[in-house]
Amino acid sequence: MVDVLGWRKLLGVIAPSTNTVVQPDMERMRPEGVTNHFSRIFVEDPLALSNEDFIAGTTKIAESTLDAVASVMTCKPDYLVLGMSAVTFYGGVEGARAWKKQVEDFAGVGASTGAESVAAALKAYGNVKTVSFVSPYYPVANAEVRRFLEESGFEVKKDIPLQCKRWTDIAKVTPETLDGVIAELDGDDVDAIVQVGTNLSMVDIAAKYEAKLAKPVIAINAATYWHGLRACGIEDKIEGLGRLLAEF
Structure with a gap:
C-alpha cells in the first residue's frame, strides 16, 4: 500500500520558522503524486548588525535543524529537501558534505542541501x-x-x-x-x-x-527542489519556473 496523495514520493521540507518563501515556492514546483511535508526549524528573528551577529543567527539555525528533522520524520518521508541555505555552504565542499551526512545519518533517508x-x-x-x-x-x-x-x-x-x-x-x-x-x-x-x-x-x-x-x-529554492526530485527519480519537467526545472 502507498500514500493516497503522495503515491510517488513523500518529501520532508525543512526551513527556518521565520521563512515565508520556501513553503509556497516548493508547493508550486510539486508534481502530481509527490507531496511536501513542511517542518520548521525554531529560530527567533534576531537583529543582525554585524558579521558576528549573522554567524550567531545561522549557528542557532544549525543547532536546531535536527529537531525539525525529527519532527518531520514521524510522517515517514522518503527524502528530505533542506530549505535553509547559509549553513550548507560553511566549511567549503568538505564542510557541506559533513553537514549533509549529519542530517542523513540522523534521518535515515537522503537529503538535498542548498549548496550541493x-x-x-x-x-x-x-x-x-x-x-x-x-x-x-x-x-x-x-x-x-x-x-x-x-x-x-x-x-x-x-x-x-x-x-x-x-x-x-x-x-x-x-x-x-x-x-x-x-x-x-x-x-x-x-x-x-x-x-x-x-x-x-x-x-x-x-x-x-x-x-x-x-x-x-x-x-536556490528551484535548484534544491529540482535536486530533490531528480535524486528521487522524479523526472517531470515543470514549466514556467526556469530552465532547470523545465529542461534538466
Whole structure:
C-alpha cells in the first residue's frame, strides 16, 4: 500500500520558522503524486548588525535543524529537501558534505542541501565556468559561499551581500531591488548568476532574467527542489519556473 496523495514520493521540507518563501515556492514546483511535508526549524528573528551577529543567527539555525528533522520524520518521508541555505555552504565542499551526512545519518533517508544543489545545477547547464551571486547575508557568509563555489570548480566574478537586518526582512526584498542587483552582477565575463538565501523570493525573477540574458540564472529554492526530485527519480519537467526545472 502507498500514500493516497503522495503515491510517488513523500518529501520532508525543512526551513527556518521565520521563512515565508520556501513553503509556497516548493508547493508550486510539486508534481502530481509527490507531496511536501513542511517542518520548521525554531529560530527567533534576531537583529543582525554585524558579521558576528549573522554567524550567531545561522549557528542557532544549525543547532536546531535536527529537531525539525525529527519532527518531520514521524510522517515517514522518503527524502528530505533542506530549505535553509547559509549553513550548507560553511566549511567549503568538505564542510557541506559533513553537514549533509549529519542530517542523513540522523534521518535515515537522503537529503538535498542548498549548496550541493546549486553546484549540481550549474554543472547541469554545462559550460559554466564563471559565476556571480547575490545573497541576503553579511559578507562573512558570502565568503563561505564563494569558497564553496570555487572549491566546486567555478570562478566567482562578483558577489553582493544584501545584509538584511532580520530573517523576516529577507522576504521583503522587492523585485525592483533585485532588478538592480542582477544588472550589477551580470557581465560578459559571467556565465551564470546565482541567488542564495532561501527566504529571498527570486524564482520568478530568475526565470525572467534567464530568458532575457540568455544565460543561467539560478534561484536556490528551484535548484534544491529540482535536486530533490531528480535524486528521487522524479523526472517531470515543470514549466514556467526556469530552465532547470523545465529542461534538466
